[in-house]
Amino acid sequence: MSRPGGPLLSVRDLTVVLTSGQPVIQDVCLSLDPGQTLGVVGESGSGKTTTALALLGYARPGMRITSGELEISGERVALTDEKAARGVRGRLVSHVPQDPSTNLNPALRVAGAIGDVVHEHRPRVGVDSAVFDILERVHLPATRAFARRFPHQLSGGQKQRVLIACALVCEPPLIVLDEPTTGLDVVTQARILEEVERLHRDRDIAMIYVSHDIAVISQVADYVAVMYGGFVVEQGATDQVLSRPRHPYTRGLVASVPDHTAPRRLRGIAGVAIGLEDRPPGCPFAPRCGQSVDRCSVELPRLEHVDGRSVRCFEAGRTPPIARGDAVARHPTDGGDALLSVEHLTAVHRVGRQTVVATDDVSFRVHNGSCVALVGESGSGKTTIARAIAGLHRPTAGRILLAGAALAPRAQKRPLEHRRRCQIIFQDPYESLNPRVRIINEVARPARVLRGLSKKEAASEAARLLERVRMPADLAAVFPGELSGGERQRVAIARALAAGPDLLVCDEITSALDVSVQAAVIELLDELRASLSLSLLFITHNLGVVASIADYVLILDQGRVCEQGAVDRVFSDPQSPRTAELLAAAPVLRAVL
């Protein structure tokens, strides 16, 4: 795959350890030709950000690069030598960090932020002309007024463009982008990705694109390196790796990605991602792997060439092709009784003396046993609707009916039966469980309060429900601090089920989870819904998730419903331009199946 003249970049034996000696990433080898893009994909804790930073010879406080050599444009640099690595930064490699909102100094104007980099690395170039040139290149207004703006006067997408401008201004042959679109809404994300593509094409810049989003990677990268537990487990041409993975983790990851263009039932990867402290001596994926043999848990496989790519697996030959998931069975969405009807709901937020309309005249119904999805970007009012239904936000107008009876605006004023039948699950798994209450007691509480069970009955009910959401029994007595995000969200689901509800309001419950865990949670919800005849109101910004679970969908834009209908109809034939825009912008896993 290398062109004459050898690769632009090659990294060998990159290892970063904690000061305690615990390795964070081990023996990472990457190589990249000029003008190509390498995607580094992995879930939280896989070491992908550490890898990205180490390519610039930088390790975060508490970490140390113990080995690694970078060869770029014919220059060799030992990454262990921070002084030497500094000579490379900006000139040969530059970095676009994640989270544009915290990575721009709020006290520096746009011109100052970009000018700093110019000043440091190209002192002889006129700062002004360089700033305007680069603003134009990243499609920002190259005006004096814009260059004088502070970060708080920019939108999220503009901030990210400024960061990209900072990385490009010294014209390095390689830039490292670390989750550059995480935290941006999909439409902005799509524009930034377009921008990255264009710069890549026009300028022949090589890129290393780090992301947890395998769909984004499939769109931008020529080659992909899949990381798990600090190792590269599979590396090769993107199309080849993603359409016929040879490592069981890659296969599981690809199968977990929801796709709104080809809805199917999701299958997650069992178990939880490995933490830094409990990495086994053998293959890091062995504890979650369906095809592991005895050898896997004691001996670390080497990266070996299999089928045109490198794979770190003894049993790579046995990895089956990705099976296409079952089609999603949609429930009928008309006729029958409505369990929940929301009629002309309007709600506002007060910010200081101003009022902001969060939800404007929204009406919809959730039928018994069906799943309705509310979709929209942040600020579209979808969470406010969930909170109004749960009795946590007082609507300014409109009615909410549960099985025909009007719900009081505040939960405290609702009769017990109403509070029991409708349960809410929150977005952030790290804030949804009381850190000072053991999880068995947390789950037992609604059974006691809302169903009047005795302490003993509630405890056995809680144990039953924890088993139902597939929590190991030995975790019942632990505090939430010891659980992973996915486990916490299962406990939150069990807590909601403990009330014996008819309706579950799920507010972005998978958006903080890794994709393999998200798939497992959705799989669980789908199964619970069928076996307990639950109705779901599913709030999300992820169209792929909607396609794999919901029957009916409402697209919200700035508090208003811009389109609603059966999922298959809305996704195949969108009527509103906003829906079409969202559908076009949502990343899709390319080249699979």
Place this chain on the structure above:
Amino acid sequence: MSALRFAGTGRGRVGLVILGFVLAVALLGPFFAPHDPAALVGAPGSSPSGASPLGTDGLGRDVLSRVLWGGRSVLWLSLSATALAFVVGTLIGAVAGYSRSLLDPLLMRLVDVVLSFPPILFILIIATGVGESELILVIEVAIVLAPGLARIVYSATREISVRGYTEAAVARGERTSAILAREILPNILGPLIANLGLTVTFSVLLIAAVNFLGVGLQPPAANWALMISENRDILSINAWATVVPAGLIGLLTIGVNLVGDAISHTLGVAGRQAPTLTPGAAELTPAAELVR
């Protein structure tokens, strides 16, 4: 039990030893005092000798005996003032922080009013109006200390009351008292206990200061704080009479602070929550570091 794990930390152990020593002096001291703390045993301001190992004070009383007797009132006054301040401050802060009604601005503006008084002036005014006694002194000090605690509890409560578990309890329709007791109070213990040491310190110093001004305890009562002010005139003749009680007050505050720190640290570790919302969002990169 997780609450006692602090004793295993270095800070906690050192703090416990220091605190134990001061408590032993204060509580057991009177049993070992060679003289009556009020008795005149020698020439005023005499240097240490066999009969008076720390010398005598300005009136000729035995300094060692007065040190051994003088800890109890320092302890009980400052600890009871602190306890009262914690109860009142927590109650005001939690109720104001949790209620989204008119109670919030009412209580918090009241707190601001009390905070805006210079504390010593405030105590002097009340003492002039109401009179002087140890109980009144405790109440006065508690009133001075409570607003600061109320503000800490208030902001911590505001933060906890929008967390998912609190909102889940609200949606279940639980009573406000149950929500405060089960969801909120256990989760604001960290910042509260971190302030325990500082509050005890402040109340000891405040009591010493108003004593110095002649309010509160009166001679001949033996009290470390009072001893410092009584004996400042003979500092050049028998320094022990001020240095020893001052040192013990210093040790008391250091010990309480170390223990408080250690407890809130272990609580913090036990209740530590990953701050990340999106996968990888916690992995913020110090971008400035890379530009260089």
